Amino acid sequence: MCRIFGYFNAAVTPHAMRTVAALQRHGGPDATGVARGAGWGLGNNRLAVVGLDGGQQPYGRGGPVQVVFNGEIYNHEELRRRLEALGHVVPDRCDGSVLPALYLEYGDDFTEHLDGMYALALLDTRGAVPRLLLATDHIGMKPLYCRWHAADRSLHFSSELPALLGFGAAGGRVRESALDAFLATRTPFGTRTMYEDVEVLEPGTTWVCELGGLPRVRRREPQVPVVQEGPAGDGFTVARQVRRTLRHEVGRLLEADVPVAVITSGGLDSSLVTALAAEYGLQHTFTLAYRGSWPCDERHFAREVSDRARTVHHEVEIDPAGFPALLEETVWHLGQPNADPIALSTYALFRAIREAGFTVALTGDGADEVFGGYERMRRAAERAAAGAAWAPGYLDALSAVPAALRARLYTDAYRAHVATDPALPAAASEDLLHGPGTVLDRITRFELEQRLPAYHLRRVDHLSMASAVEARLPFCQRSVLSLGRPLPDHRRIQGGQVKRTLYAAAAGLLPDGVLSRPKQPFTLPVTAMLRPGTALWEYARDLLAPGRTAAAGRLDGRAVDALFAAQAERPDDTASLALWALLVHEVWDDQFRRSPRGSGAAGTVPGTAPLAVAA
Template identity: 30%
Template sequence: MCGICGQYIRSGSPATDVLERMNDCQCHRGPDDDGIFRDGSVGLAHRRLSIIDPESGGQPIHNENGTVTVIFNGEIYNYGHIKDRLTSAGHRFTTETDTEVLVHLYEEEGPSFVDELDGMFAFALWDSERERLLLARDPMGIKPLVLAETDDQFAFASELPSLFESDMDLGGIDRDALAQYFAFGYIPAPKTAFRNVSKVRPGERILISDDGIDREKYHDPSITLRDPDIDTAASHLRSLVESAVEKRLMADVELGAFLSGGIDSTIIVGAMAQLLDDPVKTFTVGFNQDRFDESWAAREVASFHNTDHHEITLTANDVRDSVPAVLNKLGEPFADPALMPSYAVSRATRNNVKVALSGDGADELFAGYDKYRVESLSKYYRALPSQIRKYAVEPAVNALPASRGTAVGDAVYKGQWFINRSGARSVPERHFDLMRVSDDHAIQSVTNVDPIEAGQTTLRSQHAAISPELTDRESLARIQAVDTRLSLPDQMLTKVDQASMYNSLEVRVPFLDTAVVEYALSLPTDHKLTGRDRKRVLKRAFDDLLPESILQRNKHGFDMPIGEWFKHELADEFVSTVRSTDLGILDTAATLDLFEEHVDGNHDHSRFLWTVYVFKHWALRMQEQGVLE
């Protein structure tokens, strides 16, 4: 796992000192080695986290005559088969790394070689004979890549802050992107916070030359609808997941696993335990507040699978201390609260191993989230006469005090969440209501942009683009398919990459093997979610690896009690940050009124307040660095 960056300048040559500055910005992605390459109009820079062939796998890597050069971030799990084929065809290899197969496979097949890669990756490849630069990102969007573009220059990087050092005009704030941020808590691809910068989309291939730029989607999950019986589906799914786990054990360094005590991480740990001779090293984070702490479940799983278990406890002070370190690295606002505990567990994990497997992706594929159950049940709520819903149920429930700090308050919060997200008539509108970070009341404090319109437009576009085969399936299947293209790469996987790579840790996600993804999306909804159960087929497939207590427990998110901390330990911090700067996006007085409502316990605005806090912190940081005026 690494960091990559570089430039393409049509009428000049990239400067070495600029490439060095860009590269230094992401040294946390690769503390083991670095390299820079310049050739005419192109400059490439690389930071290396050594996982395979640590001794001789430094980058950039070239073909036999030096006409093809690559810098690479990620892992290619089928590189051994590709290498054998290329060796038989006469290609000479000088390292044992997976990276080197890229230059030789490109020689054989040109830009279309990306179709053959099985892995997680982002890379830049320079063809000096044809004078073209190829950029590509893996099909599921596990590894990030951003691209800045002006009339005569391009710059790319694994992370936005590297582009701040490229001396390019980033175009200033993209207000449309910030509207999406206040809709979702993150900015969906291809947009970023800056007008001249875009995210390379999952499964996208880009060619840059003097003729311009050509962007092409080379892969979307292929969905062939199936209707096997539940036992047949479970058997096949188990085979696919076990194969995916086995492939991701490829490394020349020690591996471990994240363990939350939930279904997904337990399955990954169990599969690893069956494949490895030594106990799996497992890592979890707990809270010193019982309502949010799941470390007990992780301990039960660790005992069940006889792992070498490591546990840390996170407090409000830990968050206060970590927030600047994490948020200062963000190139754009990103408000998933789980970034903080993910960062903490990644830090603890990196003290012991360089690579960890995780259970991310299974919730999207097998309907694990609460929002999927809400969508499944919402048809019954919509069956009530609209006048009863609008004038009786909703006013009564919304008038109750909500707080996630108590059992009763949390029940009220969930009830409000359900009724306020179940009434929309169209699937994209309901989908937006399930994803949005705030209700209509809170969103009124956002000025000069329209998060609701931006969010609904994004969801309408995403639903229109999903596989035609899914249009006749129930709404939940369509929502899951859109989530694999939207919230999975742009929220979940972004969080995982940031939290882990800030700590120089590589995270691998077996559930996002393309074969697992495509099979899961092809299965009927009732194999995943019923009135009484969720992740049904996944549990059936791995019931022998799941302790009974884990099978029976309810789904819990890997979250932090930020709403309670805003009422107490982080209250002053929130107020001072909100007052610190003004970009004309938020009404400060209205925002502080929402904060008072939250502190008084009248409404739970924790998600929106965290979104505001992250945005304000980011804006202040950008102004201090001179990125924003």
């Protein structure tokens, strides 16, 4: 697991490469490697997880094919044996060391042989001019940010957006519609970022360019298998298939040359991963809680799961008084706004995992998208079945600020501007509203292909690697997707129950209290915490003062102030999440666009906030 960066058909100084490396060294503190040639450069920051004594990057240094790689290849031993039988020399047992030989054997299709999560950059100097290939995994677990300048045909890329800005050639222009996209979908979707000149390489994509030429971009395959019929058998048989497949993947993802833990929130998904990991001898679980008494406290459920799995359980407790400083750190590492309040807790949790001595952590992310776990999915499917309009409610549930409230918050000029630049990519919106399949099938496709990589996976990647922890996601493995994605509607959601197949797969493995509890999101109780008298409230009031929010001409300061008044009088989930999202955007604006307000200047990492860990 690493951070990667580089440039192509450009002139970049060694100082700039050092700057970019320094800006994402938190994700790869074990080594830094750089290779440069005429018009190109590759670099990486290494986090050693497999083959600790080898794995120097770029792989293939000095040879005709050099590779920098971020991620984990779970079938690397099988690939190594195959390549060596074909006469290739693989220098060590690090997973990424197979990549140059794999490319030499299979060409651009070498990614078809990879089982894992990755973003990589490969330079081939065998031709008359150097050739660069970029590639991402099937579902976007490892993002890659790119700035392609069409006029001079130059490229800069990196694993993290703040690092990309370190090149000095990217991120100069923020999209005028970026605020609306953020509020409408909680973070920019598709290839878009907050910046006009920076994009994210889509999942399952190969980007190829010869020095001085134009790039060719190819979507290699659907992110998830397209199957017309679900797994054969009755509900019990399918659930058993899911359990068996998930058990196998959890076992594979526990393999590492460093200590491994599991995040256990107390919900179904992470609890099932915990129970299966315990079968392989996993010993440590982590969960997060907040100091004081707050709604939605799940720590007792997590403790039940830990007790049943017989793990050493660590409760990470964070103090809400430290939220302002923690928010600045979190936003800096994300590089662009993400409206999920759990981002704060995610950052603190991974930091505690690293401080406790663990380098790898398994999580339950992706299960809701694959198996139909969100309440908004259930509501939309039920409304569609009743012949009622489902799309407006579903889209509002996706948003940080519902459409009607956004309209009240915007100035007339900004409201007119965003009407011409919708937040959702046009193709994604068309497929969601009018594509093939049932409403639930279209929603599942949208959740997996659009929302999961943009909103969840980038957040998990950035906030885990901020503390040099590799997050591994069993539910995002191809074999699990191939079972969950094609399930018929009734095996995902029916009779008010979500994730029916996954609950059936977990039967007998988890405490009854966990299996029968009402579903709730693993999140920060922002409605209760954002109230007069708290540190978070005072911080938000300061940053979202009417004159300050109105200065850019997009928001009506009086309308934002009315939100505070409504939240103070009668705390409400809609108002609190809207204020939280506006606060996150304002912090991001401070970090990356304005001159600094104390700590958190652009290009620097803010100070740390306190937390406590109990075993």
